[in-house]
Amino acid sequence: MAGLGERQCVFCQIAQASTPTTLLYRDDSIVAFPDIDPSAFRHYLVIPRHHISTVKNLKQSTEDYELVKHMLNVGKNLLSRDAPSSQSYRFGFHVPPFNSVDHLHLHCLALPFVPRWREIKYVTLGPLPGFMEAQRCLARIKP
Template sequence: MAGESQTCIFCQIVNDPNSATRLLHTDEKVVAFQDIKPAARRHYLVIPNEHIPTVRDLQRSDEDYSLVKHMLRVGQELLQKDAPQTIHRFGFHPPPFNSVDHLHLHCFALPYMPRWKVVKYKSLGPFGGFIEAEKLLEKLRPLPSNV
């Protein structure tokens, strides 16, 4: 895992104070920045500081649920600030649709641009495509314990 994170471009953004990437948000759990190839009027990525490769590495647990919930909240606040009055969408690509193997939440303020990009971020159901953040949260939400 350590070797993997050394070559990971997103880990470099998290760990390198001289990185050219302008951070829109930083805290002890996540950072946010603009997607280098914006596909919408606003297109931000929120990533965990920790190297978690993909959504497949997340489990139904308090820890993973609250991490994703926090990523979503940070994305929502950024778009609310930078692009209010527009439609916002939040979601993940499961492998093999993901571009970088470091978990990242795509945050869009619509419209998409150019238009055809909508296809890439359309939910294709349970077999692939874009996973809405709220759907992922449903999967990670800890089950009520039987008391």
């Protein structure tokens, strides 16, 4: 059951298809839609339909592992359909406090970054890595 905060969550509303956002994919557990402020040639978000706040709230469990694996597979399929000849792809989550919306969302990027400086938001190494690649996330929550 959704609490008050979750009912106001913009991604929960998108997941319930109660906004004009075009859904690229939808099933019982997840939905996918284009990022409203794209950072790359193609930039999609895949979110769970039930509210999970951030990557920090994912547990080392079969349920969460299968969920993230499913999100990643759907993201990969959408990008290979819509951006088959991209130079490379990136899939991952912002780590708090670098996340924008407090509803777990997988960024799915078909590069190049547009404009180029946007890459800084998706850096995985260095002193302040704000972005966790999906594969690394999966390795952490693998049961």
